[in-house]
Amino acid sequence: MYIDTEECPIYIQTIQSERGHNNVDRFKSKLIEQKEEYEQQITQLTRSHNEQVSKLCHEVEESASVLHKYKIELDSMRVKLDGQEKQIIKNTNNELCPNRNLQIKCIKLKSENRRLKKDLSKLSIKYDKLINEMEEARQYVLEMITNLN
Numbered sequence: 447m448y449i450d451t452e453e454c455p456i457y458i459q460t461i462q463s464e465r466g467h468n469n470v471d472r473f474k475s476k477l478i479e480q481k482e483e484y485e486q487q488i489t490q491l492t493r494s495h496n497e498q499v500s501k502l503c504h505e506v507e508e509s510a511s512v513l514h515k516y517k518i519e520l521d522s523m524r525v526k527l528d529g530q531e532k533q534i535i536k537n538t539n540n541e542l543c544p545n546r547n548l549q550i551k552c553i554k555l556k557s558e559n560r561r562l563k564k565d566l567s568k569l570s571i572k573y574d575k576l577i578n579e580m581e582e583a584r585q586y587v588l589e590m591i592t593n594l595n
C-alpha cells in the first residue's frame with residue numbers, strides 16, 4: 447500500500463499472517479521495523495521543516511535589513527528635497543532671481559527637485575512593496591510554526 451504525503455512518500459507494508467509461533471515473531475519484528483522507519487521519516491520531515499523555517503526566517507531578516515536601508519535612503523532624500531525647496535523659495539523670494547546666474551541656479555534646483563521627487567516616488571513604491579512582502583513572509587512563518595505545533 448502507498449500513501450503520498452506532501453514531502454515524503456510513506457510505504458505501508460502489509461504482512462500476511464501465517465500460522466505458527468515463528469510467524470508471530472516475524473510479524474512483530476516487521477512491525478518494529480516499520481515503526482522505526484516511520485519514526486525516521488517523521489524525524490527527517492521535522493528536520494526538513496525546521497530547515498525551511500530557518501531559511502525563511504533568514505530571508506525575512508535580510509529583507510528587513512534591505513527595507514531599513516530603503517527607509518534611511520528615503521528619509522535622506524526627503525531631507526534633501528526639503529532643503530532644496532527652501533532654497534528655491536528663498537531664491538524666488540529674493541527678487542525672483544534677478545541676475546542670470548541665480549536664474550540658472552533656480553532652474554537647476556527646480557529640475558533636480560523634480561528628479562529627486564520622481565526618485566523618491568519610485569523608492570516609496572519599492573518600500574511599500576517590501577513592507578507588504580515582509581508582512582506576507584511573517585504571516586507565512588507564523589502559519590508554518592503553528593502547523594508544526
